[in-house]
Each structure stands twice: as structure tokens, then as C-alpha cells.
Amino acid sequence: MPAYRPPTGEMFALLEEVLEAGPTLAALSGAGDDPLPLLRDVLEEAGRFTAGQLAPLNRSGDEEGCRLENGVVRVPAGFDAAYAAFVAGGWGGLSQAPEWGGQGLPRAAQILLDEMIASANFSFGLFPGLTRGAVEAIERHASEELKALYLPKLVSGEWCGAMALTEAHAGTDLGLLRTRAEPQPDGSLRVTGGKIFITAGDHELAENIVHLVLARLPDAPPGVRGISLVLVPKYLPDAEGRPGARNAMSVGALERKMGIHASPTCVMNYDGATGWLVGAPHRGLAAMFTMMNAERLFVGIQGLGIAEAAYQGAVDYARERRQGRAAGQSGEGPQPILVHPDVKRMLLTIRAFTGAGRALALWVALRMEEAARHPDPGARAVAEGHVALLTPVIKAAFTDLGFEAAVLGQQVLGGHGYVREWGMEQLVRDARIAQIYEGTNGVQAMDLAGRKLAMEDGALPARFFALVRSEIEAGAAIPGAEHYTAPLAAALKRLEAATARLARRAARDPAETGAAAADYLRLFALVALGWMWVRMALRAMRKGAEATPRHQAWLDVARFFLARILPQSVALDLALSEGAAPLLALAEEAY
């Protein structure tokens, strides 16, 4: 089983040097004068916790899985103690509001913690991950009474959250859902219906589980405009927040899945369960989207975390396993397979993602901070626009690249990669879910190509492209920087052309958006990652004689990305230029 080494040095270098997070955070109210030393301590402590307490349970959790025993969900051995340590360490409330007992640390710290958890134990991360989404939805949309009763327990992690959206016949198309919520004289709702695919819908880690359930009120209009969000706790709390009577809800079954075996995926039955409306009647989808956007970024980070774990496992093997010799070299005995260029290709392909992916995620985290805390409403709106634009990119591209990274890491191990005890095949199985849940990556691509590009008359992508261009222009002052900036400039030009072309075509035929979406998102992600590689390379070049091996590595991996990965942008642009027609030609009966 691969040992996990939290890359806290790299994380901190990105924060400090590449993203200049110190001044950004210091300028935002509440972040303190020099927030970096505290962040560094938190990162180191998070590294110790995830590597020491969560990573050792990853393989055993996969083997043991979850069980449903007489209606009670049992998680694998050790998860209860690890979760208790998580709560005791205050990790649940790391970036949550101090008002509710959180530590109020920046989202950048949260994202790095999430990455480490995903690397160490992907399944474990779903318990607090869903809880945090629930906190965001309640914080923004629930009544003061519900907030006061539920948020302190959810923020501390004593209680957990769950999202109950999907029904057997209503997945991507939530407008079809049938779960009913009937108003009661006391102001509560009685919720009746069945939900599937409810991650962490039940377990014994927390003393209560708070479900956010999408349901229809009796007077609801049909479709997505008639959906309300209802808070349904497993145990009904008394006024002091002590869990009381068991609510009328139960687990019908646990899904048997390809991976994330340590995370219970529940079929939930609500049989007249008591709940309370969150937000306005019939406006539940908007409230749920608050939660889903938070979850989508979280899921993208899971892709990043699994890629880092795959990289570490593959590098360890490539250093230890001796087979053959480097081409053209003679000598005694076999060499570590790391000498073979094709092994380097696989490892560098992972690094080309993790290095810039982490930087991009941190950049988004800083924009989230601005969106929440910047004193200027205009700056808040711009930051929010960047987050909105990049959320589907990070969810879909990071999970696709995370899965590809897990597959490459497994490939480095050859036959051993296919054997369970080595732990690499689990990464592939676990990574696969992230491309599917929280809106499939096809749905994310439609969100980007359909909704986000069109927002504010196209201002969101235009503002983002301007940032990339300014980075390219900043390189003009550095001799030799054009080796890095020129390929990115060409790719940006292709992306801008593809964006304008898609807008023109989609106005004529709405099918053009769907036909372009997946390839367009990939093209967008390549430019966004290229932007971060150029940023890292320029920072490294500016170091001059003070450059460390880390800076040299940024330059070397940037070069690999720009030379061997970014050319995919040419192919994507060419494919996109052909439009929808070649994709729609085959008659549906001929499939």
C-alpha cells in the first residue's frame, strides 16, 4: 500500500510565491495581518492528521466496506475513532464561520485539507464533505431558528449532513421528482418519498444526521419550479439541540459499488418524516445549488487528491522496481524503472495536472474569499463570476484528469497495479465516482458551455481570458519567458476563437452547445492549467540565482506540459470547429 506524504512544502510555496496569498488574505477583513505563518502550521498539522490517522484506514476500509445490519449502517473498523479525532481536532469547522463555532480560516486552507483527505482516504472525506455542503445551504437559506439549532452541531462535526436529491426516475432531471412535503399545523412538514444514491445518508459516526431533501409542496407547480428544500433530521432535536425521537426515515438498502466502499450510499425512505422548510417554497433548487456548488469544488479537489496519491504510489514503485536498463546504457544489473522515458511520461503527465491544478484551485479559493469578504461590491461580483465560471471546469476536468492520473499511476506498477493489496487499483475505483456524482461531467460541461459562457453577456469568460493574457504579457519583461508564454498565447487564442464560434452557432441551433460542451470544457481546462504553469515558470525565472530545486521543477514540468500536453488544444479546437453536424448525422435508430 502506498504511504502518503502530504506535499505541504509545495502547497505552502504555491500559496506564498505563486498566489501571493499573504497580501490578498491580509487585505480581506478577518484574515489578520500576516495569515501565512498560521496557515503553514495548520497545513503541517493537517498533514500529520491525514497521513497518520486517515491513510492507514484506506485499504482496510475498502476491503471491509459498509454493512446494513437490522436497519443500522455500520462503517468499517477504525472510522469511528478517526471521525472522533477529526471532530476533536476541530477539522470540521476549519473554514466555517466563528459565529457557529468554526475557525474562520480561509477557504485556501480548506481546499488543501480537502486535498490531503482525498489523497489519504477518499471515502472518509465524504462524511465531512457532505456536512459542509449542508452547512452552506442552511447558513444562506434557513431561518434564524433553524440556523441556531443546527449549525453549531454541524460545524463542529458532532452532527453530519446529507443531500437527498436523486429519485429512481429523477437524476439529472430533478424536475421529475415526486417526494411530497405536506404542511402540518405546527409549521413543520411531513415528508414522504424514496431517494437513492444518498451518500452518507446514514451511519453511526455522528449522533445525528441532517438531511436536506428536495420535495414538492401540495400546491407546487410541475417541473423544477415546484421543488422545495426541506431539512429532515434523523433524530428530532429538542430546543437545546439534544437529539430526541427517531424521525420516520430509514435506510432501505446500501448500494454495492465499484469503489468508495467505506462510504455508505443509501437508498432512503421517508415515511411521513418531520422536516422544516429551508428557504422559500418552490425555490428549493436555488437553495440546493448553494450546496451543490460547494460540493462541486470539493469533488474537483477529490480528483486532485487522488492524482497526488497515484503519483506518490507510482513514484515509489518506479524508484524501487528494477527492470532493464536505460536505452543505450550498458552496465551491471537492472536499473529502477524510473530511468525509462515512457515511465517518466506517465509520471510527468500526472504532475502536469497536480502541479498546476493545485495552484488553480487555490486561485479559485482566494476568489471565493474575495467574493465573501471583499469590501467593494464590484470586486465581490467579479470574484463571484470567476468562481461561477471555474466551478464546472474544476469539477469536471479535475475529476477526469484525476481518474486518468489514477490509471496512469496503476499502469506504472504493471501487474502489481492490478492486484488489490498494492492499493493502486483502489485509487482507480474510488476516483471513478467523482466523474459521475454531483452532476456528471457531461452536466458540468453543459453548465460551462451553456450557462456560464452566456452569463452577463459573455463577461465571465472575457474577464478570465484577460487575466491569462496579462500573465502572458508580464512575461515580456523576462528574457527567455517566451518559451513558456508563446504556447499558452496560441492556446488562449484558440480558446477565445472557440468561445466566440460557439456563441454564434448556439444562437442558431441549441444542439451546438451540447455537441461542443465536453471538448470545450477540456480545452478551457488546458488553458487554465497552462496559465498556472506559466505563472509558476515566471515566478521561478524571477528567482534567478535564488532558485531552489522546487523552482527548477516548476520550470521543467511547465516545459513538459506546454510541449507534450497543451498541443491537445489544437486537436480540440479542430474537432470543435466541425460543429454538431458530424455528431448528429447518425439516425437514432441506427445506434
Add this chain to the structure above:
Amino acid sequence: MPAYRPPTGEMFALLEEVLEAGPTLAALSGAGDDPLPLLRDVLEEAGRFTAGQLAPLNRSGDEEGCRLENGVVRVPAGFDAAYAAFVAGGWGGLSQAPEWGGQGLPRAAQILLDEMIASANFSFGLFPGLTRGAVEAIERHASEELKALYLPKLVSGEWCGAMALTEAHAGTDLGLLRTRAEPQPDGSLRVTGGKIFITAGDHELAENIVHLVLARLPDAPPGVRGISLVLVPKYLPDAEGRPGARNAMSVGALERKMGIHASPTCVMNYDGATGWLVGAPHRGLAAMFTMMNAERLFVGIQGLGIAEAAYQGAVDYARERRQGRAAGQSGEGPQPILVHPDVKRMLLTIRAFTGAGRALALWVALRMEEAARHPDPGARAVAEGHVALLTPVIKAAFTDLGFEAAVLGQQVLGGHGYVREWGMEQLVRDARIAQIYEGTNGVQAMDLAGRKLAMEDGALPARFFALVRSEIEAGAAIPGAEHYTAPLAAALKRLEAATARLARRAARDPAETGAAAADYLRLFALVALGWMWVRMALRAMRKGAEATPRHQAWLDVARFFLARILPQSVALDLALSEGAAPLLALAEEAY
């Protein structure tokens, strides 16, 4: 669980119309005047057998897996009866020599049977698959005595075969292996050593299992020039071929794997086991390569078969599952998700592989037939060259594309794709092994870019490119054909340039080959698949008014491939043009 529908109509149309297999096979001795009617009957029967007897065991075999009980390997329920039916139906000897009891049918029929088996039950296919490899090695290299004793039983399938190459410290680098073979006074050898990853190394389906073991004779030179091939049967047969005493070999353990759970992957111990030399002393690797080349094509076909299964499962779901409506359409109720362009994209991406991949595999099968039976030695040599060139392409590209197809098919099902009972995630887990075993796909890429391109001073690729070019030129006579031929001509030009450039660079620095290999193989495969799509499109265009929906589908999927997939060749060429330097820059200690 997806039901399997053998695509025998498409298979036969490819044989008859696209590959003109009738005249080719009729011209080869032994194939009969008009072999197609018989082939059609065989295909239909194979379809009934695989869909009726093997497909129903696929999910249960995955769930139950294999067990080692008191040294005896137990396969899942139903596999014994299915294997007995396989033997009784004569499927084991379908393409084997009548001299040994085979039916002597063309390899094209074998390849189509192999595809159907892989679609229906990937794990099952490994029992006869390994056996056939053993037959080929014994037929070509063993003594007449060994042939007479072993081949009839192996050809009928009453006995099974296994390949014992890998040792714990010797995988890709077989020169490191340590298993010893000591000559005995009676001319036999005593084999001592341990092997791992031995597919179907032991089981009770057959009354005997014949291992081909790589080992060192006492006077062996070090490295790969000191390896001999030894036939080691589980039970020592008497002169009449009745299995007698148990040989000194045993199963140490079964590997627990990501997939192919119904195929026992054995740790084998040979404790002074009795065996007999196959081929010349110290020349075992050459003999084993006969077996491995056959296996590599077989494994490539497994990738094709799993892609077909994934396609069928995904199309079934896309027709039945109703969510949302096509963009821009109004109306009552949700539509089948097949209307969404992004779903079509996923399905067409699979078809873009399976359609042309099947045609290409059949083309190679016909060249194998020529290599074995053509009266002209020159024609035999040319055919053999084509097979040698395309073997690594088919093994690596078909298994990569097969895995990608399985992942896409799973994605079409959304959350249900991740749940075991739907059967799609099993396809992903099973498909994954094909990229690893029988020489990882990295090893295949090195075989193509290093060895095969250089053979006969580069004549192999030159002859292949000439064939592609002549297809393009044949299109000049057909109005409108340039829409199909022009993109292929451009891609061929890129591949030819990349080939020449690689030869120049590799002469200067052998690391260039390894740095290019994987991307080069993918580029090669895209052109080879494009060649077949153009061939199919031109055949369809020539049909004119007689074109059927099948011909229209060939035109439509060809168009999709050329417009939306083949542009990848531009990116690969650009990445390759950068050479090894960007891939070698990062210092090994910085990984």
C-alpha cells in the same frame, strides 16, 4: 446486467463487402471455393453459444470469483458446464490444424469468435485463449513426440494451457529470471522455481494443464540468451495420453485483483517438476514469442469485445432512461437520453473504435492466413511483415480504446454505471487488465517504435503506408469521396513525417524512441482506424441506390471519426515533434 447481442450481421458485412474475404480465402489452399456461407453459419452458431451460455455467467462469475481450497482452484459456478459445452461444440479447435483435430477455419473466424467471447464473458475467454497460445508454441517448436502427445488434447480443449514467464523480480525484464531446469538421465528436465501472475495456472475445468515455463539450464549464459522453454504438465501423461501421476507443482496463492475475478491468477511453485524442452536450449524466448504474439492479438481483440459490450449496455440504457428533453424542444414528459448530443458523443466515440477496429482486426487475420498459406514465399513474407507491424498496435491501441470505451459506456449510465448490479463497472475493471498483461502497453509501444519500424530498413511501415495511400487514391474515382479521404491523407502525411523524424532522432539518441513510443503508437492506430473508416465509407458510396441503413451508418460514423477523433493526430504529431528533451528535463531526484 446488459444483454449481449452478437453483432454477426455487421461482422459478416465487413468480411464480405469491406475485406472481400471470400476471394482472398478461396485463393488460399485449404479454404474451399466459397468459404463465406460456412463462415456465416459458424458466426451465427458462435453468437448463439456466447450469448446463450457465456454471457449469463459473466456477472455471477465476477461476484463469486475463484477460490483456492486445500490446494485446489475452484472456478465460479457454471463455468465447468460452460467449458464442457465449449469443448463439445468444437470451439477450442476452430482455427486449429485438422492434423491435430482442429477445424481448420480461417483466423478471421477465430478473431470474431474471440471478440464475441470477450464481449460475453471476458474471464472465460482466458481459459481457451491461453490454451491456443500454447498450441502455437508447441506446434512450431516442440519435438514430434511432444506434438503427438499434447496437441490433440490441447486442440480439443480437453487439456488447457498456461504461460509461466513472470517471476516476482522478473516481469518485463525476463533476463532476470531464476527458475532452473536440470537435465535428467531420461532426457527430461527437473524444473524448480516460483512464478507469479500465471493466468489459468490451475483449475479443474480440464483434466490436465500444460504449462510452458521459462527456465535456465545449468550451462545457460546470463540474461535473455540463456532462457529455455520447458513443457511442464500438471499430470504426467502416459504414452497414450492418459493423465497419470501428479507433477511436483502447486498453486501457492491466487491473486486478489481489480477484475477478471472468474479467471484464477496463480502464484505457481515448481518443486523439481518434470518437464521437457521445447525448441533449442537457451532459445526459449524466441519460442515463447510465438505464443506471445498470438496472445497479443488475442488481447487486442479482448479490448474490442469489451468495447462492443460497453456500447450495447450504454445504448440500451440511453434508449430506456428518460431525463430532460433535447435542447430547444418543448413537449410533454422527458425523452430518452439518447437525444442529448453529449450522450451521442460518448456512444459514437465507442463506435468510432469498434466499427473500424473490427475491420482492421479482420484485415490482419487475413494477412495471417496469407502468411501461413500463401503459395508465394514473397507474398507470405509481406503478409508476415504486416502482421508483425500491426500486432503491437492492435494489442496496445485496442486495449486502451477498449478501456476508454468501457469508461464511456459506464458514464452514459450515470450513477447506475457505478453500481455493481448494472454490470457496466465490471466491464471497466475487466478491461483494465488488457492494457497490462502480455506485455504492458508501454512495452508494445517500444516494440512498434523501436523494433518494428526498424525491421527490413523501414520497409514494414513503408509498405503499410502505401496501402493506406492506395485506398485514398481509389477514392479519386468517387464524387464526394474527398470529404472522407482528405482528412485521412493529411493524417497519413503526419504519420509518415513522424516516422521519418523518429528514425533520424533515434539514430542520434536511443532515448528518443522511448520518449516517443506511446504517442507514436496512438498516432499510428488513428491512421490505421481512419484507413478502415475510409475503406468502409468508399464501399458504402459505391453501393449507390443499393445502400442499406448499414451503409449509411458506416458513412455517418466515418464522418464522426474523421471530424471529431482523427484531429488528435495533429496534437500527437505536434507533441512528438518536440522530441525527448521536455520529457527528460526533470531530474530523477525531483520526481
